[in-house]
Amino acid sequence: MSDQKELKTYNPATGKELKTYHFMSDQEMNDAVQACHDAFLEWKSKPAKDRAAVIKKIGEKLTERKDEFVELMTREMGKLLKQGHQEIELCSAICEYTAMNGPESLQDEERELPEGGKGYITYSPIGVIYGIQPWNFPCYQALRYSIANLMAGNGVLLKHAESVTGSALLLQEIYEEAGLPKNLFKVLRISHEQSNHVIKNDLVRGVTLTGSSEAGKKIAKMAGEELKKTVLELGSNDAYIVLEDADLDLAVETCVQGRIYNNGETCVAAKRFIVVDEVYEKFKESFVKQISKVKAGDPTREDSDIGPMAREDLRDQLHEQVEESVKKGAKILCGGKKPDGEGYFYPATVLADLKPGMPAYDDELFGPVASLIKAKDAEDAMRIANSSRFGLGGGIFSKNEKKAHELAKYHFDTGMVFINSFGLAKPNMPFGGVKDSGYGREHGGFGLHEFVNTKAVMLPE
Structure with missing residues (x-):
């Protein structure tokens, strides 16, 4: 055998x-x-x-x-x-x-x-x-x-x-x-x-x-x-939706951590950031600024924000997904360059101007690469989120918790939803997904x- x-x-x-x-x-x-x-x-x-x-x-x-x-x-x-x-x-x-x-x-x-x-x-x-x-x-x-x-x-x-x-x-x-x-x-x-x-x-x-x-x-x-x-x-490409009434400071901080946690190599991680038009530019500016500060380095050092990717082939695959998305019209707002030197490091990266047909829009990017997507309003944001073939987790940022809860319960087609937060597994809550x-x-x-x-x-x- x-x-x-x-x-x-x-x-x-x-x-x-x-x-x-x-x-x-x-x-x-x-x-x-x-x-x-x-x-x-x-x-x-x-x-x-x-x-x-x-x-x-x-x-x-x-x-x-x-x-x-x-x-x-x-x-x-x-x-x-x-x-x-x-x-x-x-x-x-x-x-x-x-x-x-x-x-x-x-x-x-x-x-x-x-x-x-x-x-x-x-x-x-x-x-x-x-x-x-x-x-x-x-x-x-x-x-x-x-x-x-x-x-x-x-x-x-x-x-x-x-x-x-x-x-x-x-x-x-x-x-x-x-x-x-x-x-x-x-x-x-x-x-x-x-x-x-x-x-x-x-x-x-x-x-x-x-x-x-x-x-x-x-x-x-x-x-x-x-x-x-x-x-x-x-796998999944979890959508984190930022609505017009979101606490933007909280949303940015949480989304950054949600994307880079575990070197970005988490199935139930924040991967697609779907932001309504009204706050898109403000979110983008702050989000890119914070992601740009993320330091890749020796995982045993306290000043490292992310360590290396787990294998060289995984880093190569991620970089190919980034390059393919760029070829199809995506824009790199920060990161996106494979570094020289030993180890399988990859910089925290943000891609924008994304459309269906791009790996950064359709697929799972299993590494520290964020996909930034603009939506017209809450309904459009939910449509984009649910258009994915995946459905493991997702997030909603809104000061109106009742509205966020209703969106999570009745509209978000995933197994888990985090409201105004990012999370992984909880011992007392079910863990799993739907669709692919x-x-x-x-x-x-x-x-x-x-x-x-x-x-x-x-x-x-």
């Missing part, structure tokens, strides 16, 4: 190799799937409160080893140290929330039957869940789906991005250190071709992917052919029910 022999990790700030890992053989891969299934058979019978105690301990161990994990993430994918700390803190909070609320969310529900008698709804674990995850949040992406499924009583396999292999293995070590049974959470060091065989393995009962919409279509088709459920959290941004939900208890058997048990009078 696999010809490749080694996985390699690199420091994106220098381009230098960090470490080499051996790929699993096909036999080792199949043995890992079997071992995970065997561990699941014992884990599923444990009371939810006992599983919750282990989940809580995982959160505590993450906190204990936070500095170690943060430094590794920064070395492997260029994340700012302070944002690495935020990531681990979020992961610990997810563990705490899941441990506190998981047992109640998984309790049986009782219902009266129409003809008399009682019905019970029970949430039964189904088996081994396979997750394919990206590199941009090395701990969070893997923890997001795995903690929910472990709480639900399932076993979990992880194929993490090659570039963060060390982070994946550290997470497995922390899980087991916290008391999770060995093999119940297993990192697979495998190729894409081998991964296809994992999806087809009869012991694997569900598949979840975080990645591009193109990858999502392939994985969903493959899993669908095996009649296996999928949860997909895919995928389907299914995680967090807030919703992820606990994605890969369980919602079973009906009926008893007569």
